[in-house]
Amino acid sequence: MPAKDASVTDLSKPASRSGGRRIVTGIAVLAALAILLSLGTWQVERLHWKEALLANIGERLAAAPVPFAEIEKLSADGGDIEYRIVSATGRYDNDRERHFFATWNGETGYYVYTPLELPDGRFLFVNRGFVPFERKEAGTRSDGQLTGEQAVTGLARARLPAKPSWLVPDNDVAKNIFYWKDLDVMAQSVGLEKARVLPFFVDADNRANPGGLPVGGVTQIDLPNNHLQYAFTWYGLAAVLVVIVVLSMMRRRRWPEE
Known part of the structure; x- marks a missing residue:
């Protein structure tokens, strides 16, 4: 019986391994191409x-103010109220303002959120605008503490359902410094019942306040594309x-x- 040619066997193994590598490489290339x-x-x-x-946002900013009742209904139905211009009338409860840590035009300070008591006894938190760090306390800007019935026009903003990210610090309620807008806690911290607080905010427009503070119109619409x-x-x-x-x-x- 003739002996098996070892040289033929040895040559076939590299060819087989080479073919296997090509198949694996081809699959990897196709997978990478599909992913890209x-x-x-x-x-x-x-x-x-x-x-x-x-x-859509551009159209909303250019449109006429939407009736407050319509924004309220849209919010209750889970609709999109963001950046819709709305007007409301009521009295500011200045003793209950909350402060949201923010920067404005490169300056560190706070956005002042003040409950606006509506004619029906409910409250709407209004972002009245920016105050510098050293003007956080209301007593340092008493001229801007509006009293009596006020008409407010601004942009409707939806409440946040949860903390945006673990990178955002926890709110310091004791010092009245909020790092994210937790509406329920903002209301609770000033003794307002949840049922009497509207489930959204309004960012006031840039109408000047007495004494120059707060600075309104601070809504930043910067969506990178x-x-x-x-x-x-x-x-x-x-x-x-x-x-x-x-x-x-x-x-x-x-x-x-x-």
């Missing part, structure tokens, strides 16, 4: 969503991957012995 294309497509979808959102460049990045990486694969295949055909 998916990320690029997702960013395009986000781009369309962000453009529609910005257009970088989705197009992100899409180019992911699609670009996919294109680079394809080019690398094509060049690699051309090299193998030109120098098969490698």
Whole structure:
């Protein structure tokens, strides 16, 4: 019986291993390409969503004030009330103002949230605007503590359902310093029943207050829209991957012995 040619067996093993590596490499390349294309497509979808959102906000800011009852109903129905212009009438309960830590035009200070008592006895927390750090106490800006019936026009803002992030500090209720707008705690800390407090805020417009404080119109609408460049990045990486694969295949055909 003729002996088995060991040289033939030894040559077949490297070829088999090489074919296996190519299959694994091909699967990895296809998976990476699918991921990159998916990320690029997702960013395009986000781009369309962000453009529609910005257009929607622009329309709301240019529209006439929405009746307060309509905003209230929309909020109760779970609708989107953000950045809708609304007007309300009532009396500020200045002794119950709450302070939200913020910066305005590069200056550190607070946004002053004051309950506005509506004619029906309910309360609406109004962000009256910014005061510098050293003017936190109401006694340092008594001219701006409006009394009597006031008409307020501003932007409706939805309440936050929970703390935005673990990076945000806990509210210091004892010192009346809030780092996130927890409406329930803001109301409870000044003795207001939850049932008597409207479940949203209003950011007052830039109408000047006596004495210049608080500075109204502080709503910052800064929604970055970088989705197009992100899409180019992911699609670009996919294109680079394809080019690398094509060049690699051309090299193998030109120098098969490698």
